[in-house]
Amino acid sequence: MNIILLSGGSGKRLWPLSNDIRSKQFIKVFKKEDGEYESMLQRMYKGIKEVNKDSNVTIATSSTQTSIIKNQLGENIDISIEPCRRDTFPAIALATAYLHDVKKISTDESVVVCPVDPYVESDYFKTLEKLYEVSNKGNFNLSLIGIKPTYPSEKYGYIIPEEKDKLSKVKTFKEKPNVETAKEYIKEGALWNAGVFAYKIGYVLDIAHKLIDFEDYYDLYDKYETLNKISFDYAVVEKEDQIQVLPFDGLWKDLGTWNTLTESMNERIMGKGVFDEKSKNSYIINELNVPVLGMGLEDIIVAASPDGILVSKKDESSYIKPYVENFKEQVRYAEKSWGTYKVINIEDESQTVLVTLNPGHSMKYHSHDNRDEVWTVVSGEGVSIIDDMEQIIRPGDVITIDAGCKHTVLATTQLKLVEVQIGKEITVEDKNVYKLTRK
Amino acid sequence: MNIILLSGGSGKRLWPLSNDIRSKQFIKVFKKEDGEYESMLQRMYKGIKEVNKDSNVTIATSSTQTSIIKNQLGENIDISIEPCRRDTFPAIALATAYLHDVKKISTDESVVVCPVDPYVESDYFKTLEKLYEVSNKGNFNLSLIGIKPTYPSEKYGYIIPEEKDKLSKVKTFKEKPNVETAKEYIKEGALWNAGVFAYKIGYVLDIAHKLIDFEDYYDLYDKYETLNKISFDYAVVEKEDQIQVLPFDGLWKDLGTWNTLTESMNERIMGKGVFDEKSKNSYIINELNVPVLGMGLEDIIVAASPDGILVSKKDESSYIKPYVENFKEQVRYAEKSWGTYKVINIEDESQTVLVTLNPGHSMKYHSHDNRDEVWTVVSGEGVSIIDDMEQIIRPGDVITIDAGCKHTVLATTQLKLVEVQIGKEITVEDKNVYKLTRK
Numbered sequence: 001m002n003i004i005l006l007s008g009g010s011g012k013r014l015w016p017l018s019n020d021i022r023s024k025q026f027i028k029v030f031k032k033e034d035g036e037y038e039s040m041l042q043r044m045y046k047g048i049k050e051v052n053k054d055s056n057v058t059i060a061t062s063s064t065q066t067s068i069i070k071n072q073l074g075e076n077i078d079i080s081i082e083p084c085r086r087d088t089f090p091a092i093a094l095a096t097a098y099l100h101d102v103k104k105i106s107t108d109e110s111v112v113v114c115p116v117d118p119y120v121e122s123d124y125f126k127t128l129e130k131l132y133e134v135s136n137k138g139n140f141n142l143s144l145i146g147i148k149p150t151y152p153s154e155k156y157g158y159i160i161p162e163e164k165d166k167l168s169k170v171k172t173f174k175e176k177p178n179v180e181t182a183k184e185y186i187k188e189g190a191l192w193n194a195g196v197f198a199y200k201i202g203y204v205l206d207i208a209h210k211l212i213d214f215e216d217y218y219d220l221y222d223k224y225e226t227l228n229k230i231s232f233d234y235a236v237v238e239k240e241d242q243i244q245v246l247p248f249d250g251l252w253k254d255l256g257t258w259n260t261l262t263e264s265m266n267e268r269i270m271g272k273g274v275f276d277e278k279s280k281n282s283y284i285i286n287e288l289n290v291p292v293l294g295m296g297l298e299d300i301i302v303a304a305s306p307d308g309i310l311v312s313k314k315d316e317s318s319y320i321k322p323y324v325e326n327f328k329e330q331v332r333y334a335e336k337s338w339g340t341y342k343v344i345n346i347e348d349e350s351q352t353v354l355v356t357l358n359p360g361h362s363m364k365y366h367s368h369d370n371r372d373e374v375w376t377v378v379s380g381e382g383v384s385i386i387d388d389m390e391q392i393i394r395p396g397d398v399i400t401i402d403a404g405c406k407h408t409v410l411a412t413t414q415l416k417l418v419e420v421q422i423g424k425e426i427t428v429e430d431k432n433v434y435k436l437t438r439k
Numbered sequence: 440m441n442i443i444l445l446s447g448g449s450g451k452r453l454w455p456l457s458n459d460i461r462s463k464q465f466i467k468v469f470k471k472e473d474g475e476y477e478s479m480l481q482r483m484y485k486g487i488k489e490v491n492k493d494s495n496v497t498i499a500t501s502s503t504q505t506s507i508i509k510n511q512l513g514e515n516i517d518i519s520i521e522p523c524r525r526d527t528f529p530a531i532a533l534a535t536a537y538l539h540d541v542k543k544i545s546t547d548e549s550v551v552v553c554p555v556d557p558y559v560e561s562d563y564f565k566t567l568e569k570l571y572e573v574s575n576k577g578n579f580n581l582s583l584i585g586i587k588p589t590y591p592s593e594k595y596g597y598i599i600p601e602e603k604d605k606l607s608k609v610k611t612f613k614e615k616p617n618v619e620t621a622k623e624y625i626k627e628g629a630l631w632n633a634g635v636f637a638y639k640i641g642y643v644l645d646i647a648h649k650l651i652d653f654e655d656y657y658d659l660y661d662k663y664e665t666l667n668k669i670s671f672d673y674a675v676v677e678k679e680d681q682i683q684v685l686p687f688d689g690l691w692k693d694l695g696t697w698n699t700l701t702e703s704m705n706e707r708i709m710g711k712g713v714f715d716e717k718s719k720n721s722y723i724i725n726e727l728n729v730p731v732l733g734m735g736l737e738d739i740i741v742a743a744s745p746d747g748i749l750v751s752k753k754d755e756s757s758y759i760k761p762y763v764e765n766f767k768e769q770v771r772y773a774e775k776s777w778g779t780y781k782v783i784n785i786e787d788e789s790q791t792v793l794v795t796l797n798p799g800h801s802m803k804y805h806s807h808d809n810r811d812e813v814w815t816v817v818s819g820e821g822v823s824i825i826d827d828m829e830q831i832i833r834p835g836d837v838i839t840i841d842a843g844c845k846h847t848v849l850a851t852t853q854l855k856l857v858e859v860q861i862g863k864e865i866t867v868e869d870k871n872v873y874k875l876t877r878k
Contacts (some may be wrong), residue, residue: 015732053485274762278755285765288773290745290783293454293762300739306729311750313735316717323713323732332729344783344792345857346728352791352815352857354784372835376813376859379791395788396811396861398839403839418784418791418859420815422835 001052001132002111002201004080004095005044007061007069009117013257014332016308017287025117026068027267029285035272040255041116042072045311051125058103059116060095070337075273078103088232093208094220100201101217103178103219107202110135110143114196119264122393123250128196131246134167137414140244142237143198146191148249152182155254157193157371161245164189169379170243191247207236222225229303244319257299258317259308273302281314287333306332306342338363339411344418351426353419358380358413365408365436372422373407375399387437440491440573441550441640444483446500446508448556452696455747456726458770463695464556465507465774466574468724469705469801476709479694481511490564497542498555499534499752509776510797517542522663527671532647533659540656546641549695550573553635557863558703562689567635570685571807573606574637577681582637583609587688589747594693596632598684603628609682611666630686646675678876697740697749697756720753726772739872745781762773769867777802778850782858792858796821796850804847804875810862813839819854823847824875845873 009023017027025044028037037045048055048215058078059069066079080098082091092113100106113131118124127145135143146159155216157176173193174185182190212227213218237243253262262283268275271286275294282297287305292304301317303310307329309383338361345352357363357380363387375384377397384393386407393399393409401407403423409415443498447463456466464483467476477485487494497517498508505518519537520832521530532550538544551571551769566584575581585598586784595613600607613624651666653659676682701722707714710725714733721736726744733741740756742749746768751759771782777800784791796802796819804824814823823832825846832838833850840846842862848854 018727072742092584093724108491119776128652142692198537216718246845271666274765276758276762278752281474287746288748290455290747290768291766292748292750293759294750295759295762296755297750300736300748300750301746304748308729309725309727309731309748310741311731311733311741316735319735320732323715323734325715327730327732329729342784344791346782347855350855350857352783352817354791371458374813374815374837375836376861378786378791378861386860396813396815400837401551416786418857420817422815434650 001048002099002105002128003043003058003128003132004047004092004099004111005040005057005116006091006113006195007055007116012321012324013318014261014318015305015311015327016305016310017285017303019307019333021064021331021334022068023065024261026065026072029261029270031266031270039072040119041069042249044116044120044280045073047120048128049124051122051129052276054130055296056103056105058095058099060091067334067337071335071339072301073321075337083221084222087229088185089208089230089235090224090227092232093204093212094217094224095203096204097208097214097217097220097292098324100205106199107205108200110198112196112198115194117255118194119251119255124248124252127246127248127250130193131196131198134202134246136140136246138200140169140242141199141203142240142243144243144245145194145196145248146245147194148247149182149186149190149192152186153192154178154182158185159183159193159245160185160188161247163309165247167244167246170245173237186434191233191245194252196249200316204236211235254438257316258303258312258320262301262314271304316390336363337361339414349422349424349426351421353421355409355417357409357415357417359413362410363408365406365434366436367404367406367432368430369403369425369432370424370425370430371421372403372434373401373422374411374420375401375417376420377417380411380413382409382411382413382415385438390438408436440487440568440723441495441538441544441548442487442496442497442571443531443538443550443552443632444480444555445497445552445553446498446504451760451763451852452757453700453742453761453765455505455744455749456724458772460503460773461769462504463509463700465504465511467829468700468709470705470709476711478511479558480508480638480739483513483555486559486564487567488848490561495521495542495544498582499536499537500529500643506776507774510778514776522660525663525666527649527666528647528669528674529663529666531658531671532643532651533663533703535640535643536647536653536656536659539644539744544607546644547639549637549639549739551635551637554719557633558692558694558696560690566685566687566689570637574639575683577639579608579681580638580642581679581682582748583682583684584635584687585655585684586633586691587686588621588629588631591618592623593617593621597624597629598623598632599627599629600686601682604686606683606770607861608801609684612676616755625782630684633687636640636791642798643675648673661844678682697742697751697759698753701740701753710743712740725773728862753772757825775802776800780855788863788865789859792860794848794856796848796856797861798850798852798855801849804873805872806843806845806871807862808842809864809866809869810860811842812846813859814838814840814848814856815859816854816856819852821848821854824849824877829870829877847875 010017011023012436074150079094158174269284273292279297282300299314334341339357342354377430450457450462454465464479509594519534524698565698708723712731714725718736720741724742738753773780781793
């Protein structure tokens, strides 16, 4: 199966664990059997590979998410990067061209496109495989999955099939209805539109060539910024008559708010935390290294990270967005392709960061114009490169890096260092990147 | 007026702002007119000095609290240090001997003894002055303040006076009663025993010499550890017939729990925090540098510090102690006589600390056996002394301190440095202190 996982999202609704560079699909809140935690992205990827280890997975995402995706899925994951946001049709066309021109997949093969963030189990992945198969047969240009509704939701669009409870031609699509209308749709056998669909690569490329003047993936990528914003629904779905829908009757949940997310956690406390005996139906999600104590709480969610602390009645947690948009604090925790970056102290003209490099990884070779840095290695081994001078580094070693000085570290084992930044203007934009050529 | 302020307390009930070295009286939660915050200790001291600037104040406390008291009241505050805990009679005898033998106050003068932690206003301090005066007259050996009860509390002992509503001889003392009994006491004119009393210095010293074999303050201090534990009530009050009580009818609150403390705060949010419109009667007390967001909260207290996070229904907050006793985490924030010490990161074999020195102050000249340290100066100016070598230090300067190496910093301006500690065993006990002799 060829599959494109769409990874988007702004990360406001699950603050403080999500932020501008850590969308909800990257938060590690699902406990695995080994006691470690995994994210929705990791869960989805693992599920696809478990059903069919030969599945050909590509992640379609923006450049800001590539580091964290590589951190969570490994360096070798295929990523189709959108240079900027241009709505769903250009994004899907670009990823489809990537499959054809970079991964050399034939125009006659199908591809499944699916969002990365629903909470699902293995029957869902089997249904994706089945969707791929029915798309490959070629009887319909577009094949969708329809989720069997569990209640008359106002949150989803509905798909009305010609025949109930089986693979069927789509009769019509309906916009998000009110509850009464939703009830009527459901009587007719309507299904939720989960944004999961499959098509032959040639089908979408043909439409793309009609709408956009481009040669191939590389050309499309280069002119991406000049493209018009256009949705996949408008460009494809609304103009297509040959659409089929495959019903899915298993677990499918949208974990977009703390309220729905905590319902899917298999424990009440994640991280350091204690509830008293009077606390009921409450949750602690704690990424800090100090304890959270909950006393007499009912239906309360406590979420703590280096970015801040949320304490919310469960029902209210879905209204978080405008409050978080008002916070002007910088992001304090980031997963990078090479490890993690945690701001542990901020002063007026200095900032202290714990940098953790994964074994075999290195940060980009770079310099800053407006700040000096001091590194103190606290664990692990590696090699520092400062203005092209290499040096083996171990715990206790101190490296001073003046403004303008090129620097990086290559971690041999997992390596942690405390970085003290000193300067009048400390910004993430102050960074010059160089090509590293080692002797 | 001579006054001894008793500063004790273990600091569990106001966790995470209070801890083993920061008892409740040191937490800065009371907003002053200039927008800064002050502690109960600072509020009490200021109140005494406002009523009479010549008041002769001595703080009686344990050695663990001397640093924070000097930090909050200044280097010149008189402190009588208990070498260890030996119950109330030895503690009061020691402080009284300190007044006589160190501060050279005559045995014929009175002294008022009062706990440092009730929340009071200026009329209370005026009553302390009056207590001092009536004690000085010498008609009674012991003079107490009795608080006019506002409700039939089970939390306090009661004093029954011979005559209601005026300075009167005490008829009898009553242990903490149940509510019904308390109501009856109150009908008789009973007053709460607030643990505030006055006596002539010679009176307590005479009793002390009868019970303990000692020469003077210095001798008593040296043999303090060998003394029997004995309460002031048992040694003095129960054996004394000549006791008078002065009623006090003003504001007097015991702010021992988050519930009572927040009631006396004049704002709902201290530090970085936001409530949504649905939140009611809730409080944020946040010492961290990141925001707390409260949504849909009713009667909830959120308190956050580098030591941890408490989220508690107001009523439940008084039952916090056993939970906090189970936390084995080290203290992350401490006020020292020279400034503050904040642990900003803990790893297996390293720890990073933000050290802030007040202008003109220096830490003790010391060394560690089992850890190296790296200092990076992030703001301010001062002088470092490393193995007797002096050096002027400024932001960006790095000082490496190997295990065994003697070190200190003298701050010229306020000075902040990031200290990275590296070693297999990092403990507060690993500290050798030296006398500093500068050339």
